[in-house]
Amino acid sequence: MGKPYSQDLRERVLGALDDGGDAYEIAPLFNVSVSYIYKILGRRRTTGETTARSQRHGPLPKLAPYTDILRTRVEAVPDMTIDELRLWLLAEHKVRVCNACVWNQLGRLGLTLKKSRSGLPSKTGRMSRTRASSGAAISPR
Numbered sequence: 001m002g003k004p005y006s007q008d009l010r011e012r013v014l015g016a017l018d019d020g021g022d023a024y025e026i027a028p029l030f031n032v033s034v035s036y037i038y039k040i041l042g043r044r045r046t047t048g049e050t051t052a053r054s055q056r057h058g059p060l061p062k063l064a065p066y067t068d069i070l071r072t073r074v075e076a077v078p079d080m081t082i083d084e085l086r087l088w089l090l091a092e093h094k095v096r097v098c099n100a101c102v103w104n105q106l107g108r109l110g111l112t113l114k115k116s117r118s119g120l121p122s123k124t125g126r127m128s129r130t131r132a133s134s135g136a137a138i139s140p141r
Helices: 007-018 023-030 034-046 064-076 082-093 099-109
Strands: none
Touching (some): 007 034, 023 034
């Protein structure tokens, strides 16, 4: 979402309108849309406000109050699956959520339960062969 126009610009646009200017002439001068001009005029007429309102960001995620608890649990039991974590939340904290909700909250916290391809290769387990670079010949075994 974009940022609101500055208060200085709002005052200059409204001042030009109060001096008798037309919205279609003023809009290109201040690099704003005609609909913006009509919106601030309507808001000033109905409520008297000329300042920008605070941005709305929607509802908080359901697991937002449990961020510290989730972080502690994942650090204590790092091999826990998403489903096990969801069932733990239900049993311990009486919070019923789906797997996607838990997954999204862990992503917001920067916690992962999956192995990353960008991680270091395993020294004990067998790894896939690296792919040849584009245009390189693959040598036969």
